[in-house]
Amino acid sequence: xxxxxxxxxxxxxxxxxxxxxxxxxxxxxxxxxxxxxxxxxxxxxxxxxxxxxxxxxxxxxxxxxxxxxxxxxxxxxxxxxxxxxxxxxxxxxxxxxxxx
Amino acid sequence: xxxxxxxxxxxxxxxxxxxxxxxxxxxxxxxxxxxxxxxxxxxxxxxxxxxxxxxxxxxxxxxxxxxxxxxxxxxxxxxxxxxxxxxxxxxxxxxxxxxxxxxxxxxxxxxxxxxxxxxxxxxxxxxxxxxxxxxxxxxxxxxxxxxxxxxxxxxxxxxxxxxxxxxxxxxxxx
Numbered sequence: 001x002x003x004x005x006x007x008x009x010x011x012x013x014x015x016x017x018x019x020x021x022x023x024x025x026x027x028x029x030x031x032x033x034x035x036x037x038x039x040x041x042x043x044x045x046x047x048x049x050x051x052x053x054x055x056x057x058x059x060x061x062x063x064x065x066x067x068x069x070x071x072x073x074x075x076x077x078x079x080x081x082x083x084x085x086x087x088x089x090x091x092x093x094x095x096x097x098x099x100x
Numbered sequence: 101x102x103x104x105x106x107x108x109x110x111x112x113x114x115x116x117x118x119x120x121x122x123x124x125x126x127x128x129x130x131x132x133x134x135x136x137x138x139x140x141x142x143x144x145x146x147x148x149x150x151x152x153x154x155x156x157x158x159x160x161x162x163x164x165x166x167x168x169x170x171x172x173x174x175x176x177x178x179x180x181x182x183x184x185x186x187x188x189x190x191x192x193x194x195x196x197x198x199x200x201x202x203x204x205x206x207x208x209x210x211x212x213x214x215x216x217x218x219x220x221x222x223x224x225x226x227x228x229x230x231x232x233x234x235x236x237x238x239x240x241x242x243x244x245x246x247x248x249x250x251x252x253x254x255x256x257x258x259x260x261x262x263x264x265x266x267x268x269x270x271x272x273x274x
Contacts, residue, residue, distance in 0.1 A: 003103050003147065005213055010110045012205035016198045017117040023194035024121065029172055030129050036164065037117065037133065040140060043156075047149045054222040056242045059235075062152050063243060066159050067254050071261035073164050077171045078268035084175050 007048040014041035028083070028090040032076050039069045102146050109139045109146075130168050137161040148226050150235040 014037055021034030043062045050058025080090050087095045116139070119132040137160045144153035229238050243251060 002213075003106055005209070006106060006110055007143070007147070008209040008213070009206060010113060012202055012209060013114065014117060015205065016202045017121055019201065020194055020198045021121050023197065024191060027126055029168065029175070030126050033120065033129055033133050033168065036160075037120070037136075040137065040160070043152070044140060044143070047144055047147070047152055051147055051149070051226075054225045056224050056239055057246075059149055059152050059239050060243050060247050062149075063155060063239075064247075064250060064254055066155050067258060070159055070164050071258055073167060074265040075261055075268070077167055078265040081171060081174065081269050090175065 004048055004052050007044060011041045011044040011048065014038075014044065026091045026093050028080050028092055028095075029077070031092070032073060032080070036069060036073065039065060106143055106146055109143050113139050126172050127169065130165060130172060133168075134161050134165045137165065148229070148235060151239040154236075 018034045018036075018038035018041060021037065022031050025031055025034070043065055046058040046062050046065070050056065083095055084090050087097075089095065113136055116132045116136040120129045120136065123129045123132065137156060141153045141156040141161065144150075144156060224238065229235055232238050
């Protein structure tokens with residue numbers, strides 16, 4: 001099997017595992033980690049395509065994605081700290097004041 | 101040699117992502133995610149994307165995951181054990197959705213590798229990048245010439261996110 005094919009399969013697998021984390025787990029921090037895993041899968045796909053097509057724009061986009069992921073996790077984690085202060089838990093089945 | 105190392109790292113990544121999804125405590129999820137990101141950085145370094153490899157190791161495995169581990173310790177979730185039961189409807193629905201998505205994605209990738217839609221003839225081959233002075237030089241050259249405006253906007257966004265995180269996490273004076 002070619003290296004590119006292996007990396008494409010790995011990226012699809014990682015994206016699916018991130019989505020599985022989002023669906024299965026109730027802990028909000030672990031759900032954020034699932035989002036990070038999905039972003040990593042997309043990064044891997046970008047780099048692999050950039051290598052196969054001999055272009056550099058894919059790697060430049062990865063730079064932007066990493067920056068946005070860092071900003072997203074900083075804001076998301078500080079929101080979670082506030083949720084923990086207000087509700088005493090960050091499990092998504094205990095924090096349900098909007099569900100009624 | 102390179103291909104063998106990539107297969108080894110891919111197997112390691114598959115195992116680590118399984119640990120991350122099904123681990124009992126959030127802290128072991130976080131540490132397996134750190135190892136996974138370091139393995140991804142190694143893969144990037146092997147296939148020649150040195151700039152992205154350095155970013156992955158420094159920003160993801162360094163900064164972002166330290167933030168995660170730190171907030172797990174801050175929130176002190178001792179009672180938070182895992183709740184993944186393999187027989188509930190939610191788990192079945194999750195596995196079903198994810199396997200269908202995986203099938204679609206692999207179908208798309210295989211179709212692309214059989215007949216690529218984009219032209220393959222482009223100048224940035226590995227040999228040409230080496231001739232120009234390496235991956236870091238060429239990627240940062242592209243970053244600061246073609247994508248200069250996006251770079252500035254992204255730096256502004258980081259500043260805004262930093263201020264937002266500071267305001268959100270500050271304890272209210274009451």
